[in-house]
Amino acid sequence: MAAGKTRKRRKKGEPPGPVGLKPSQVRAEPPNAVESLCKDIEKDGGAVLSAYREPLGGRWLVMAALPLEQVEPTPYQRGLSDTHVKRLEDVISRSGLYLDPVIAVRAGPRQYQTPNGHHRTTAMKNQGAQSITALVVTEPQVARLILALNVEKAHNLREKSSEVIRLARHLAELPEGREEDYALEFEEAAFLTLGLCYEQNGRFAGGAYHPMLKRVDVFLSVPLPKSLAKRAGFAEQLVKIDARVGQIVSELKAKGLESPYLRNFVVARINPIRFLKGKTMPIEETLDKMEQAADKFKTDKISVSDLARSGAAAGGAEE
Numbered sequence: 001m002a003a004g005k006t007r008k009r010r011k012k013g014e015p016p017g018p019v020g021l022k023p024s025q026v027r028a029e030p031p032n033a034v035e036s037l038c039k040d041i042e043k044d045g046g047a048v049l050s051a052y053r054e055p056l057g058g059r060w061l062v063m064a065a066l067p068l069e070q071v072e073p074t075p076y077q078r079g080l081s082d083t084h085v086k087r088l089e090d091v092i093s094r095s096g097l098y099l100d101p102v103i104a105v106r107a108g109p110r111q112y113q114t115p116n117g118h119h120r121t122t123a124m125k126n127q128g129a130q131s132i133t134a135l136v137v138t139e140p141q142v143a144r145l146i147l148a149l150n151v152e153k154a155h156n157l158r159e160k161s162s163e164v165i166r167l168a169r170h171l172a173e174l175p176e177g178r179e180e181d182y183a184l185e186f187e188e189a190a191f192l193t194l195g196l197c198y199e200q201n202g203r204f205a206g207g208a209y210h211p212m213l214k215r216v217d218v219f220l221s222v223p224l225p226k227s228l229a230k231r232a233g234f235a236e237q238l239v240k241i242d243a244r245v246g247q248i249v250s251e252l253k254a255k256g257l258e259s260p261y262l263r264n265f266v267v268a269r270i271n272p273i274r275f276l277k278g279k280t281m282p283i284e285e286t287l288d289k290m291e292q293a294a295d296k297f298k299t300d301k302i303s304v305s306d307l308a309r310s311g312a313a314a315g316g317a318e319e
Contacts, residue, residue: 020056027052034060037106037138044070044110049133062136063101068129070110071102073118076166080122088123098124104134112136157206158198160187165195172224179227180219189217192228193283196235197242205242208267215273216283237287244294245270251299259307270294 030038030051038048041064050063092098102117112134114121124132164186171182179192186192190213197204217234220227248266259265268274270293272286 021053021058023055025053025058026055030060034062034138037062037136040106040109041066041136044106046070046131060138062138064134064136065131066104066112066134066136067110068121068125068132071104071112071114071117071121071132071134073121074113074115076170077115077118077163080118084119085122085126088119089126092123092127098129098133101133101135104136105140106136107140157194157210161191161194161206162198163195164188164191165199168192168195168224168228172228174224177224178221179224180221182224183219186219188214189219190214193217193231193234193238196228196231197238200235200239201242204239205245205263208245208264209238209242212267212271212273212286213283215280216286218283234283234287237291241270241287241291241294244291244297248294248297248299252302255299255302257302257304257307262307265307266297270297 034051038051041048041062045067047065048062049065052061052063053059054061100120102114102120104112104114104117107113114134117132117134121132167185168179168182171177171185179186179189190210193213194204194206194210197206197209220230222230245263245266249262252262252266270290272289272293273280
């Protein structure tokens with residue numbers, strides 16, 4: 001390096017350099033596949049407003065107005081929140097404006113699926129609207145990225161896990177694909193296991209086990225049908241452990257010990273990795289050790305001071 005010259009240091013979090021397209025590159029001549037999609041949208045009764053390349057990855061999108069009755073949610077997402085729909089209806093009716101296009105995929109003639117607009121399309125239908133603006137993606141697999149794309153309303157753990165397991169079952173019907181190939185779609189391996197737990201027990205206390213699962217549960221390098229069968233065993237064992245934990249909690253309450261975090265306290269006591277700083281162990285071994293610890297748990301050795309030291313006596317609530 002020449003004398004007197006210093007290298008400019010990049011700030012933490014600052015991108016290494018320009019990425020994506022320049023404004024002039026976003027607008028271009030659509031390829032044949034995009035032109036064909038535009039014609040299909042028009043045949044379906046929609047109106048193509050523009051076709052362009054999204055500015056980061058350069059993938060083609062079609063901005064269109066779609067007949068509202070042709071737009072439906074993807075089959076593996078959560079149910080509606082009536083409260084959220086009513087809030088959207090109120091805002092739309094008072095403002096008289098709809099400014100938030102949904103993402104949509106053309107699933108067939110006169111059929112579009114949205115991975116992120118279930119509440120908005122319902123609110124518009126309840127308003128009596130006839131059409132909705134949408135960004136129609138040209139790659140159908142984008143609809144699988146439901147959790148990454150769905151920013152309409154924050155998920156809780158039960159909703160997210162339930163969506164992930166429904167998506168996994170949908171993908172398992174495809175001819176190929178290992179579980180680890182869909183890491184982006186699923187986000188966390190733990191969501192798959194928890195989704196199966198919630199199916200077995202709708203009141204399963206997933207929040208108490210999620211921190212542990214995030215450390216020991218990993219994506220499997222086997223085809224999805226086999227991985228789901230294996231995870232069904234994980235879930236069955238975890239639900240069994242939670243049933244025993246529930247018995248322990250009842251016994252502690254009978255002794256006069258009260259805390260909104262009592263279940264979390266018990267789970268922490270039987271968690272074999274809680275003292276393994278930066279280390280972990282296979283999920284099979286973890287669950288076996290948890291089950292053994294739960295069976296050996298002695299409630300007569302637990303006192304109020306134990307709860308206080310663990311922080312379980314603090315305010316809060318179990319899931």
